[in-house]
Amino acid sequence: MEQLLRIAPLFQGLTQNDLLPIANASRKVFCAAGQQLFIEGDPAIQFFLVLKGSVRLYRLTHDGKEKVIEIIRTGETFAESVALLDRPYPVCASAIETLEMIAIPAEVIKAQVKQNTGLALKMLASLSMRVHRFVNDIHALSMSTAQQKVAGYFLAFLSEDMGEQCIQLPSTKALVAARLGLQPETFSRVLGRMKDQGVIREENAQVIVLAPEKLRQLRDE
Amino acid sequence: MEQLLRIAPLFQGLTQNDLLPIANASRKVFCAAGQQLFIEGDPAIQFFLVLKGSVRLYRLTHDGKEKVIEIIRTGETFAESVALLDRPYPVCASAIETLEMIAIPAEVIKAQVKQNTGLALKMLASLSMRVHRFVNDIHALSMSTAQQKVAGYFLAFLSEDMGEQCIQLPSTKALVAARLGLQPETFSRVLGRMKDQGVIREENAQVIVLAPEKLRQLRDE
DNA sequence: GGAAGGACTTGACGGCGGTCAAGGCAAGCA
DNA sequence: TGCTTGCCTTGACCGCCGTCAAGTCCTTCC
Numbered sequence: 472m473e474q475l476l477r478i479a480p481l482f483q484g485l486t487q488n489d490l491l492p493i494a495n496a497s498r499k500v501f502c503a504a505g506q507q508l509f510i511e512g513d514p515a516i517q518f519f520l521v522l523k524g525s526v527r528l529y530r531l532t533h534d535g536k537e538k539v540i541e542i543i544r545t546g547e548t549f550a551e552s553v554a555l556l557d558r559p560y561p562v563c564a565s566a567i568e569t570l571e572m573i574a575i576p577a578e579v580i581k582a583q584v585k586q587n588t589g590l591a592l593k594m595l596a597s598l599s600m601r602v603h604r605f606v607n608d609i610h611a612l613s614m615s616t617a618q619q620k621v622a623g624y625f626l627a628f629l630s631e632d633m634g635e636q637c638i639q640l641p642s643t644k645a646l647v648a649a650r651l652g653l654q655p656e657t658f659s660r661v662l663g664r665m666k667d668q669g670v671i672r673e674e675n676a677q678v679i680v681l682a683p684e685k686l687r688q689l690r691d692e
Numbered sequence: 693m694e695q696l697l698r699i700a701p702l703f704q705g706l707t708q709n710d711l712l713p714i715a716n717a718s719r720k721v722f723c724a725a726g727q728q729l730f731i732e733g734d735p736a737i738q739f740f741l742v743l744k745g746s747v748r749l750y751r752l753t754h755d756g757k758e759k760v761i762e763i764i765r766t767g768e769t770f771a772e773s774v775a776l777l778d779r780p781y782p783v784c785a786s787a788i789e790t791l792e793m794i795a796i797p798a799e800v801i802k803a804q805v806k807q808n809t810g811l812a813l814k815m816l817a818s819l820s821m822r823v824h825r826f827v828n829d830i831h832a833l834s835m836s837t838a839q840q841k842v843a844g845y846f847l848a849f850l851s852e853d854m855g856e857q858c859i860q861l862p863s864t865k866a867l868v869a870a871r872l873g874l875q876p877e878t879f880s881r882v883l884g885r886m887k888d889q890g891v892i893r894e895e896n897a898q899v900i901v902l903a904p905e906k907l908r909q910l911r912d913e
Numbered sequence: 914g915g916a917a918g919g920a921c922t923t924g925a926c927g928g929c930g931g932t933c934a935a936g937g938c939a940a941g942c943a
Numbered sequence: 944t945g946c947t948t949g950c951c952t953t954g955a956c957c958g959c960c961g962t963c964a965a966g967t968c969c970t971t972c973c
Contacts, residue, residue, distance in 0.1 A: 530831050538834050540827055552820040555813075561827050584813065591812040592776075592805065598819040599773040605826035606761055606782050610751050612833045613759050613873040615961085617930070644951070652834040657930055659952055836931085838960070864920070875961055880922055 472497060475573060479520050479548050481593050489587050496579040502570035510563045517574045518550040524570035525641055528562045529649075539649040542567070542641050552598055554580050567642045612652055614690075620651045621661045622690035625671075629683055638678045665689070693718065696794060700741050700769050702814050710808050717800040723791035731784045736774040738795045742766055745791035746862055749783045750870075760870040763788070763862050773819055775801050788863045833873055835911075841872045842882045843911035846892075850904055859899040886910070 472494040476482045482490060500519075502508065508519070511530060519526075526543040540562055543549045553560055554577035584591045611623045624647070628638045640647055648658035662678075665671045670686055672679045680686060693715040697703045703711060721740075723729065729740075732751060740747075747764040761783055764770045774781055775798035805812045832844045845868070849859045861868055869879035883899075886892045891907055893900045901907060 530827075532831075532835065538831055540830055552823045555816050556820050556824075558824070561824055584816065585809055588806055588809065588812065591809065591816065594816055595776050595805065595812065595819065598816065598823060599777050601823055602773040602819060602826065603777075603779070603782050605823065605830065606751075608830055609761055609826065609833060610753075610759055612830060614753065615929090654931060655951075656932085656953085660930090663952080836959090866920075876921075877923085877962085878960055881960090884922080 472573075475522060476520065478522065478546050481520075481548055481551070481590075481597050483593075485587075485589060485593070489583070489590060493575060493579055493583060497573050497575045500570075500572045500574045502566040502572070504566055504568050504570075506566045506570075508564040508566065509560050511561060512559045515550060515553040515556075515558060515560050515577060517576050518548065518554040518580070520548045520573045520575065521545055522571040522573065524566060524568040524572075526564055526570065526572075527567050527642075527646065528564050530562055537563075537649070538652075539646065542646070542650060544641060548597070551580075551594065552601070553577075555584070555594075567646070616692070617651075617653050617657050617661050618664070619690050619692060620653065621658065621665075622686050624651055625678065625680060626683070626686055626690060629680060629686075633683055636680045636683065638680065640676065640678060693794075696743060697741065699743070699767050702741075702769055702772070702811075702818050704814075706808075706810060706814070710804070710811060714796060714800055714804060718794050718796045721791075721793045721795045723787040723793070725787055725789050725791075727787045727791075729785040729787065730781050732782060733780045736771060736777075736779060736781050736798060738797050739769065739771040739775040739801070741769045741794045741796065743792040743794065745787060745789040745793075747785055747791065747793075748788050748867065749785050751783055758784075758870070759873075760867065763867070763871055765862055769818070772801075772815065773822070774798075776805070776815075788867065837913075838872075838874050838878050838882050839885070840911050840913060841874065842879065842886075843907050845872055846899065846901060847904070847907055847911060850901060850907075854904055857901045857904065859901065861897065861899060 473487060473490045476490060476494055476497070482493075499522075502524075504524075508526065521543055523545055525545065526549065527539055528541040528543065528549065529537045529539045531537050541549070549564070550560065554575075584594060607627075611620060614620055614623065625638060629636050644658060644662075645655040648655045651658070653661075662671070662673070665686075666673065668685070670680070670682050670689065672681055694708065694711045697711060697715055697718070703714075720743075723745075725745075729747065742764055744766055746766065747770065748760055749762040749764065749770060750758045750760045752758050762770070770785070771781060775796075801815075805815060828848075832841060835841055835844060846859060850857050865879060865883075866876040869876045872879070874882075883892070883894070886907075887894065889906070891901070891903050891910065893902055
């Protein structure tokens with residue numbers, strides 16, 4: 472269990488002694504694809520580390536549609552921030568694919584943070600990173616055109632490198648579209664236009680970026 | 693100086709001993725309206741507590757327009773999250789009105805967090821709150837219509853109460869519009885429509901919500 | 914008082930993207 | 944092979960919002 476916990480940046484560099492009480496209190500969780508983990512408003516009694524699969528964090532709008540806030544992938548943690556406050560979950564969560572996770576009780580992490588400065592610093596760093604990512608997201612969301620959003624999204628996956636690069640989309644296109652605040656139809660049209668312009672190519676569920684430079688140009692309008 | 697620091701939730705409940713090294717290293721800063729505090733990419737050597745006035749955090753899009761990420765008001769802190777990571781500021785900041793702040797060196801807060809569990813917990817709570825607010829923002833930004841955005845924005849200022857309530861807009865309407873990802877014209881039109889419907893009234897730069905219930909209805913479409 | 918400038922409002926128009934609908938395409942199954 | 948189901952694509956249409964422009968109100972300053 473300790474070895475599994477160390478997958479998360481949160482727990483890397485902690486001593487075995489530090490990790491032991493957390494490992495003892497945690498348990499493995501398995502979920503079928505599509506299964507609900509919790510809904511908005513549920514008491515936040517635990518947080519999660521994803522070992523395998525991916526999770527959709529979303530909110531329901533008042534007219535019943537869902538807005539994807541974040542997609543959590545293998546190796547990432549989620550809901551750490553709520554585990555520290557005595558507040559209910561601010562989002563719903565459900566499994567995109569078959570899921571393997573570790574559930575860590577909020578009480579244990581709260582107690583450990585109080586004793587263990589190292590862990591507290593790790594958590595601060597992790598939350599700070601999340602704040603940064605949200606700042607990026609808010610910026611991206613308020614960028615005007617659909618093309619810019621998509622270009623920005625793809626660019627976030629690329630290395631600095633200039634050559635052809637391959638992107639594995641997390642789950643379905645419709646979900647990525649939702650993540651970007653777009654309709655599936657619009658997303659499809661944007662991809663089509665990019666293909667016409669020779670910026671990308673598609674090959675068995677992967678997007679191949681032929682010209683990162685052009686992509687950057689599209690984002691910058 | 694210690695008394696001033698205690699304005700922020702971050703420093704409430706700390707002992708005088710805890711606060712002293714922070715107070716000694718910090719200094720007061722005054723700014724004229726419109727002045728730049730830092731720009732995106734600057735090294736984050738300090739963070740700020742606003743004593744008086746308000747601050748605009750924004751990003752420049754590639755075509756030169758600016759997108760407001762957050763408006764910081766009296767009594768709030770900003771850039772705490774970056775002070776902990778060794779990363780540059782992810783946004784630009786400039787004074788909206790004449791400004792009075794305390795600048796706190798990143799080094800000092802980093803050192804204190806390592807020694808002082810209480811402060812670490814406060815910072816964790818503060819960051820968690822910020823994450824929550826961003827989740828709300830992302831949700832609000834992706835809500836479709838301008839009317840829903842404005843209604844949601846106003847509702848965030850109201851108490852549970854049902855009666856008439858008064859909202860003091862932070863700075864100008866144009867800035868609030870930018871915050872919501874709207875043009876000033878659109879914002880003005882939405883306000884006009886709400887006035888026609890008897891949902892709000894305006895009175896010397898204040899918005900008076902006549903019918904919170906109707907506002908909620910508008911947000912929920 | 915009069916000019917100047919800024920904040921806000923109002924109107925007209927056009928484009929982007931959401932919505933609805935139909936069709937293509939692959940996988941699974943009898 | 945034919946049917947079904949789910950995911951994606953493509954087309955047509957329309958409404959919202961951004962843009963441009965003009966006009967109003969208020970403050971400031973000479």
